[in-house]
Amino acid sequence: MEFEEEEEFVESKPRYSETEKYRIFDKEFMPHIDSMYNFAFRLTNDEDDANDLVQDTYMKAFRFINSFQEGTNAKAWLFRILKNSFINDYRKKSKEPSKVDYQEVETVYNSTEDAEFESTSDLRIEAVQDMIGDEVAMALNGLPVDFRTVIILCDIEGFTYEEMAKILDIPIGTVRSRLHRARNLLKEKLRSYAKSMGYKELR
Template sequence: MTTLEFSYSLNKMSTSLKPFALKLTRDMDDANDLLQDTMVKAFTNKDKFQEGTNLKAWLYTIMKNTFITNYQRMVRRGTFVDTTDNLHYINSSGSRIENDAYQNFTLDDTHAAIDSLDDVYKTPFMMHFRGFKYHEIAEKLNIPIGTVKNRIHIARKLLKAELTVYRHKN
């Protein structure tokens, strides 16, 4: 296939690719950008296209992969662009201010809940929290490993009941 024929085929396929681009991006400008990126990649890689194969499927694959790559790049960047006229960068790292108030409340309540546990449950729970393995805790406290697991389980259950205010709702 000559370059002219390939270019003509790409041009014909662009109308059928546009709805797919719009479905992926959910924005007309982004869909047009994705379509353009797809056509540029297809044209620059025309030597990789094997004549006799499905050009439309090849273009759909390029478009899907381009969209995924762009999306992953945006997520990695961690910046969300406000689409208002001002085009502010929301959550950009340069203007982010930390407020530890919520974390401090959570931490204080967690410590209070742990302190309210009976020592029978608190000791193995805190040892496990600090990185001890079940068998190490069993050796140190001179109790069976099943008892260690049970006490840690009960401690978690009690803490979960005590800290229900912090449970996330889906």
């Protein structure tokens, strides 16, 4: 489903004056531009595409600013717009919509939802948060976009499960399931690198 005039973003009646719109844009939206670019770059792996995606996101944010409630989570609101814009753009470029399907993973990995998530290696350690080393960056970029996205949102950007569910338009249970699988995939990719850096494998 493409991000066009989604109900959440359709303006019913003006909430803010023109002056208020620019004030809110500068105060609520602009402080997150670096995080937005980092997210966009991790999704696209291309500087120009990331810049275009961020620009498109901020244009949409201003266009639909009347549907934003001042004082709420502006960062999560912006991330959702960027995520939807990325999906639509990716689908148009690839002409393969099924390759980026945020619902598809639920069916494939639904059986992991009841797994013991506590046993999963918690990748909120410095190796992920600080993205040290080319190996870590390459491992993250090598994940399928569905899994890469949840790692970025949770372990790098620090969103809660509830916020991620809102951004990705999926149930919280699916967020947990997908993050569990994503961390395991990243753990496998980083196993050799982690050993060389002196990290002990968590059991």
